[in-house]
Amino acid sequence: MSVFYFVAFLSIFFALMTIFTKNPVHSVLYLVITFFTFTVHYILLNAQFLAVVNFIVYMGAIMVLFLFVLMLLNLNKDTEPLKSNLVKFMGVIAGMCLLVTLAASFRLLQISDPVVLKNPDIGLVSNLGKVLFSDFLLPFEISSILLLTAMVGAVLLAKNDPKKV
Amino acid sequence: MIDLIWLIPLLPLVGFLLNGLGRNVLSKPLVGLLGSGVVLASFLLSCGVFAEVYTARQAGEPAVFIQSVFEWIAAGSLEVSLSFLVDPLSAIMLLIVTGIGFLIHVYSIGYMKHDAGFAKFFAFLNLFVFFMLVLVLGSNYAVMFIGWEGVGLCSYLLIGFWFKNKEFASAGKKAFVMNRIGDLSFLIAVFLIFNTFGTLEFTGVFPQAAGMAMGDTTLLLVTLLLFVAATGKSAQIPLFTWLPDAMAGPTPVSALIHAATMVTAGIYMIARSNILFTLSPVTLQIVAAIGICTALLAAAIAITQNDIKKVLAYSTVSQLGYMFLGLGVGAFTGAFFHVITHAFFKALLFLGAGSVIHAMGDEQDMRHMGGLKKHLPITYVTMLVATIAIAGIPPLSGFFSKDEILAHAFSANKLLWVLGFVGALFTAFYMFRLLSLTFFGKFRGTTEQADHLHESPASMTVPLIILAVLSAVGGLLNVPSALGGGQALANFLSPVFADSAAVTGPFHLDHSTEYVLMAVSAVGAIVMAVVAYRQYAVKGTVPKADDAPRGVLAKLSYHKFYVDELYDTLVVRPLNALSVFFYRIVDRAGIDGLVNGLGKRVGESAQGIRLLQNGNVGSYIFMMVIAAVLILAFGVFNG
């Protein structure tokens, strides 16, 4: 139980670091750590498949992509012109408001059932695979279109057109 | 003959149409012939109708004939048919309108000979006769109103006949508008009558009214409204100022419309509605008061006027005042009698004045006349007759009619008689002043005018002579019993006023008193005539120039008591200012400004909202977060 709270604390801490650190590269690194804590959460929930995917896709692919772009564009220095403190303050206040209203609307202060792992198998690859390829076959197939779109698009946009139009 | 009533008004209408449409085709003589011919035909028909009425009266019948032409307006319980009513009252009016109308048509052939709008003139004149006949013949208030307004229109057209002169045109407009004020009152009265009696037919209204109580409020209202209408048409205080201005029209017009016929419509209408008035004594008192005031005021103005037609115009107003006085004191027959005699001599006076003006080459200022006696003998003689008649010197017609009114006034209220007598003195004075200044003394015009002086052609003088005869003997129609007369007119008209007479009882005045009154007024008139003659004919006094200094009273009189100016300040200018105020301030700046301002506000608020769209993703997202927070907050309180 306490593990959860500890990891959760870490997650929040590094998430905050991510958004408050000036240097973008540091941000990315903090984000990686945050994602790592998420992986821990998945493991705690016995969602093994997701833990693995999260580890690979997020920490691996996506984060690397971010870093890559940062480096590509040579943005590793903290050159970002900071928003004025007022804007920051407003942003934080707005975020807090959002949190409060979210919490209030979920009635989070009421006592709720504990999370109980009724079926330890659901997070396992075999089980998930079954669901994915039976019930969720169509979305699975369709998401290929999404990825294809993204691929085509990314190439289209990022490519430096040789011909100047 | 009675079946042909509808032809009486129709003929002049036909004349109007023919002359109006063919004005470029028909030759002048033909136009004249046509114009007068149709009126003559109407006159002959009227004579026939009159004869039948007369016969019926002799047989002791009330002699009321109604002829319905077609249903005009019908809506719900309101049914107005275009129908004509002939009774003794309208029969006489028919004769006056067509008879004098015919004479004036004939006169106009000569008078207007050189005018470019000859055919137009005759067309309008015919149209006028048509409307006047409709007024007279109408068997209900609505049809009467047709004529009532129609004559106003013709008056407008004819006053502004020489429209190129702006003032003439304005005079026409003034006449029309002032008449319309009365007309509105007439209309409201009509509505009130309809609401009260459920009909507008005279034969339906009067019997019902006769059954109502004395001093009934509705009747009071109706009669007051009708009286206001009459003040407009018959030029009484406060709506009299148009009549003197109306002299802008050609003189035959002044004679026909503004002396003999149209202006008496008010008296005719009240005489028609006599039972309504008899039953509301308050109105009658007001009528009498207004009548006498008008008579005096106009007479006082007439004394100092120098324009020959203006004098006659004020004289007309004054005489009309007498007629109202007569109505007010219940002398319906007397008032109507005065209508008749006045028609004779006032038409004659105007035509005579026209003859003078004609001879003088359109000069109207008496200060430039004088000594015309020898150049215009017929005109002089006929006008002399008319002057004596209007001055109330026996035995000419005016004496009898005026005397009857004064006798009634005396029995009603001594003060009214005194005032009426004073007015009669004024009348004698200004009429003889006019006569003296015009025909006696030395000629004061230019030599050019002197060379031009000539007696008018026969077409003009013959009507003068006929009218002179009528003016002279018209009084015989209703010689009072005190003088051994048979009161023929009164007897003839008695069914018309029967209801009123039943209410008021028979009029009675000692013969001795009557003799005294007659003597006093006759002597007074003769004295004033002599005074005027001595002053202006013998001494040869010429009225002062316009800008010469005058005494206060003379100045007031000369400037017509500043009534026009008063109206201008009190009504016309404020209205015009109001118009500008309404337009510029209320309409454009106010209401329209409000509308436009609304548009502007919309634009401004749009600019405000536009600021939110500042192109900054951060702020967009910020606002989205705020919105999401609000929505969730709503969920918290509502969920």
Place this chain on the structure above:
Amino acid sequence: METIVQNIQGVPLNHYILFCSIIFTIGVMGVLIRRNVIIIMMSVELMLNSVNLLLTAFSVHHGDAAGQVFVFFIMALAAAEVAVGLAIIVMVYRNTRSVDINALNRLRG
């Protein structure tokens, strides 16, 4: 494994939700207070991840695998989105030499 799993037993569901909400809010705040487009994108990733965890928690709570499958789709989306997003950023950077969102306010009003 069992022991690890044991650890989770007893954590109220509300706490999961609260935790995910906090992370989500941090993501939102990140979007609000940063001007660097890349970091904004990373903040969005934070938001998505919080949802992922939430779904997983619900999935476990309900004993239903669909939630976890859904997380899988979200990850696919995240990948696609990052690819496209970064491509756009690269393109924009080529033109403007900046990844500052405030520099992009030509279109407004």
Place this chain on the structure above:
Amino acid sequence: MSAIITLSLLAILVLYLGLFKARRALLPVSLLGLVATVVLYGVQWGKTAEPLYSGMVLFDHFAVVFSVVCVILTILVLLLSKDYFDKSSPHVAEYYALLLFSLTGAVLVVSFHNLAMLFIGIEIMSVALYILAGIRKKDFASNEAALKYFLMGAYSTGFLLFGIALLYGASGSFDLAAIKEYVVSNPQGISPLFYAGILLLIVSLAFKLGAAPFHFWTPDVYDGSPILITIFMATVVKTAAIAGFLRLFYFCFIPLQDFWVPVLLVMTIITLFVGNLTAIVQQSVKRMLAYSSISHAGYLLFAIVAIGATSANSVLFYVTAYSLSTIIGFGSLILVKRATGSEHFEAFNGLAKKNPYLSLAIAIAMLSLAGIPLTAGFVGKFMMFSGVLADYQVLLVVLAVINAAMGIFYYFRVIVAMYFKPLDRDAIVVSGPYRVVFFLAALITLLLGVYPAWLTGLI
């Protein structure tokens, strides 16, 4: 289902055609494919629909009709695309493919029966558009539009997902039928999570629809994107968004309408005012049309505020009318911009003198957008108003009326410019496909305006 497959395959085929430089075949093939899709949908019409693929999609009449509308609108857009892309870059095939992908997403959005499909559909649709918005790579406006659209779109996706997660958390399923079952079966015990989920879904769907206060992306993105893409966004995407919105809420959330209708009510009012007021002060026709599309989103929301059996028909009619007019509006802007280089109202000056028929079509479009009778736009508004009034939302309609009157002001500016302002240039050349599109759109607008029964009882 075969239609969706056809669409996806068509897109891929187009990509291949691009690969083999079969440039001239692109348009015909795309059109042919789309027509085939329509036919396939037509075949499906009238059959009793069952949820397919474990309840992932449901091709009921609603789905079929809206899909067909989306496809037909895409056909019209593609017709306008002839020689449009050629001028901007060599990768024409990719653009077609992306458009078709996006259309696929849109079609999924209108036929989903599972939140997963909704989510994926929206994302396919959006991601393709993020790219398309930026295809003018050297154009700052295009860049900015792409980035803004992307950032805010991704952000709103977060809300969408959070909402879906909450719904799942409460109901334990992504399936619409199950969710509905959850709502119906325990009316008292609905979890607060579920309510919050609805609200978050409203936020994200309102974003996709472009309803205030989540509309901020709309003007900038519409303005910055290439006009053709704007047309697609303003028509197909909007159609899909409102249809998906309606489908979800009609299917699942009707029993809870007392809870969420007030929220939408307020949003609708704000949307109307923001859209109309801001449109009044625009100088650019493109931006004006963008704001007008916001205000139309407001009118579309009427159907959801007054959600009921007639909503779908109202939305169908409204969206058809709106889309046809929008196509004419933006389409003519392409021509005008080509001729004058400007998107301002002044660019339309005197158009009627030399291009009377083009002007007539534009005028009809503007009148339709303004909601003048005998155009489809009027019937659409009418249906919306009647729906809302049946729910006794008199205040909303009165406010809408004020907005409709404001709308006149800016729509008529175009007409004023075309008809009443002096001419200062030569006639604009209108190529064949444009003529066809304008003619068809104007004709349908009028026909539907005169005899709306063709479309009013479809669903």
Place this chain on the structure above:
Amino acid sequence: MDNLFILLLIPVLGAIALAFVRQPRAAKQLALLVSLISVAATIPFLVNFVPDASMQFEQRFAWIPALGINFHIGIDGISLPLVLLTNGLIPLIILSAFSYEYKGGLYALVLFMQAGLLLVFTALDAFAFYVGWEVALIPIYFICALWGGENRIRVNIKFFIYTFFGSLLMLVAIIYLHVQVPSGDYELSSFYQLALDASTQRWIFWAFFIAFAIKMPIFPFHTWQPDTYTEAPTAGTMLLAAIMLKMGVYGLIRWLIPIAPLGVAAYGQLALVLCIIGVVYASIIAFKQNDAKRLIAYSSIGHVGLIGAGVFAWNVQGLQGAIIQMVNHGISVLGLFFVADILIRRLGTRDLAAMGGIAKSAPALAIMFLTIVMGAIGLPVTNGFVGEFLLLIGIYQYGIWYAVFGGLTIILAAVYLLRMYQKVMLGEPNAQTSGFADVSGTEWIVLAVVVVLVIGIGVYPKPLLGISEAAVTELINKVSLVK
């Protein structure tokens, strides 16, 4: 031949045909032909009309079945005069445009508008009514904005938004009523049968009233009107003033009062007072106007105010007066604007101060103008009198003071119209007006027809009154307003 659809179709088809005619001469002739065919097509309706309270020549088909909308039209005694007015005046309006070289577009719009007007006057279905209402608006907007004066754009957009806003409010009310109808349709008869509670009727009243008041226009909703009339081309002004504003009055009679009698009971007096204020207010403003068209525009506000007051008085006389006065006002105002057009066309100015003495060189024009003026100021034996007489008698029964103030119009109208007549026709001719050509050709025809109608209806209004008598009586009996 008495199929009402034909009546509606003729102008529509004519409009479509004319839209493609570019040659002015051909356009003129074709337009005239079409309008005359319309006139001819109207005759069977007049002949076959039975002057009772029933609805006749009814035609209907399901228009939008899904929404319960029918295309349902018919004619009764209240609508027939207006149908006659519309079809009778359109040829005159077309003729009056003959002096200009318009292409087919103008005539197409005129005819299109005619169709809309006819639909308004015959519609028995609220939706159809509304459609006609708006359809009449579009062409007139284009007519005014395409061929109008300098400020036409600004003025017309205001006009359009103003009236459009009003009619949208009406639309709201219509739909609301529809929702209440048990049978779920938009039929007028269904609306009549609704017995809504008082508070509903009150807002329904305002929704309808504002729409109609703007159209008529009633003070203080009138400020679009003088500008629009002034800036519009004469054909447009004629359409606006002679026919279109009757839509508002007709709406009051047909829709507002029978549907919301309780609303009228609550606010009818206020409405009547507004009408009367309009009469006096507009008339006084007209005193000092020096712009010929603007003057007539204000006069129109005054006259229409009286009509409105007659309607709100809600008795047989008032209503009959309103109906016949609608026709009369249409005729008179058409004549007035046509004369104004002749003046403006020949002199190139609308300024009365620059005119004068025209009667000398154009006597025919002067006389016809005077006749029309007299009709407008309600002189007996002109049409205006019949209307005003009935109106005032109706208003009188509502309250004497209303009649007094309303009746002021007969004085005030005389003041400003005679002032206008004087400024234009009388006085010495100046340099511009001395060579003024008298009426000729088509001008003659138009004016002669107007003059004949002015006098004809004034002398023998019974046939016209007879048409509506039964229907009006029935309506009054059916809908009683409790004061």
